[in-house]
Amino acid sequence: MELPNNDIGEKNREALAAQAHIWNQIFNFISSMSLKCAIQLGIPDIIHSHGRPMTLSDLVDALSINNNNAKIQDCVYRLMRILIQAGFFIQENEGYLLTPTSRLLLKDDPMSMIPFLQLQLDPIMMSPWHYLSKWFQNEDSTPFLTAHGKPLYEYAEKEPKFSCLFNEAMATDAQFVASVMTEHCKGVFEGLKSLVDVGGGNGALTKAFADAFPQINFTVFDLPHVIEECDEGIKNLTYVGGDMFKSIPSANAILLKV
Ligand SMILES: C[S@@+](CC[C@H](N)C(=O)[O-])C[C@H]1O[C@@H](n2cnc3c(N)ncnc32)[C@H](O)[C@@H]1O
Numbered sequence: 001m002e003l004p005n006n007d008i009g010e011k012n013r014e015a016l017a018a019q020a021h022i023w024n025q026i027f028n029f030i031s032s033m034s035l036k037c038a039i040q041l042g043i044p045d046i047i048h049s050h051g052r053p054m055t056l057s058d059l060v061d062a063l064s065i066n067n068n069n070a071k072i073q074d075c076v077y078r079l080m081r082i083l084i085q086a087g088f089f090i091q092e093n094e095g096y097l098l099t100p101t102s103r104l105l106l107k108d109d110p111m112s113m114i115p116f117l118q119l120q121l122d123p124i125m126m127s128p129w130h131y132l133s134k135w136f137q138n139e140d141s142t143p144f145l146t147a148h149g150k151p152l153y154e155y156a157e158k159e160p161k162f163s164c165l166f167n168e169a170m171a172t173d174a175q176f177v178a179s180v181m182t183e184h185c186k187g188v189f190e191g192l193k194s195l196v197d198v199g200g201g202n203g204a205l206t207k208a209f210a211d212a213f214p215q216i217n218f219t220v221f222d223l224p225h226v227i228e229e230c231d232e233g234i235k236n237l238t239y240v241g242g243d244m245f246k247s248i249p250s251a252n253a254i255l256l257k258v
Pocket residue numbers: 153170171198199200201202221222223226242243244245256257258
């Protein structure tokens with residue numbers, strides 16, 4: 001924020017700038033929380049299906065929100081203003097349109113980042129941040145342990161819903177990584193007979209490799225509770241559950257992408 005260069009005095013000018021800076025830092029969470037709200041309300045998909053610039057009143061009508069609230073249109077306007085400022089939408093002739101960034105927030109886009117957003121902004125993943133200073137003072141390995149009393153993967157083992165959210169979030173970049181690797185880095189796979197993906201999650205990435213390189217035998221290796229939730233293997237893809245700190249299946253090559 002630019003402050004007027006008038007006669008408030010250099011010291012006051014500096015103090016005001018410092019205060020504004022602190023306000024900006026304190027309220028930084030508004031950006032991510034507004035984005036989360038937009039995803040929960042399905043705003044990118046609604047604007048996308050509209051097929052042309054969408055006016056505020058059309059958007060308000062299309063949203064599943066409390067339309068009895070007289071101020072609701074103004075609140076949606078303010079939410080959209082934050083999201084435009086953050087680069088998620090543009091406004092053209094009074095209508096909202098997607099940007100390349102919000103296209104990655106469409107439910108059915110193959111590169112959709114919605115699962116990653118849902119995981120990272122879930123209270124389970126956010127709460128460790130509230131324990132950061134406590135963690136600095138104790139001997140826990142991670143702030144997650146301080147917040148939840150158990151390490152992340154133990155927590156996921158006990159909470160299937162969270163485990164599913166975590167594995168889907170980890171797989172969000174699989175399509176993109178797979179397409180780059182299979183189109184531009186084929187040499188990496190040359191001469192391989194077998195490859196094990198250690199900590200391979202739900203196998204989304206390895207499955208794409210297995211489709212692209214049918215002559216190679218692939219194994220997805222992950223904790224037993226993750227493997228239990230995986231689909232059946234295909235001809236050249238097997239799933240194995242275990243603990244990588246004890247042993248891992250043998251193969252020509254090991255992929256460790258964590
Ligand atoms: C950060 S995720 C990465 C997932 C995937 N490789 C990716 O890049 O999207 C780490 C993975 O390691 C697995 N993992 C953690 N500890 C493990 C262990 N001791 N043995 C086997 N897998 C483990 C987790 O279940 C999780 O799927």
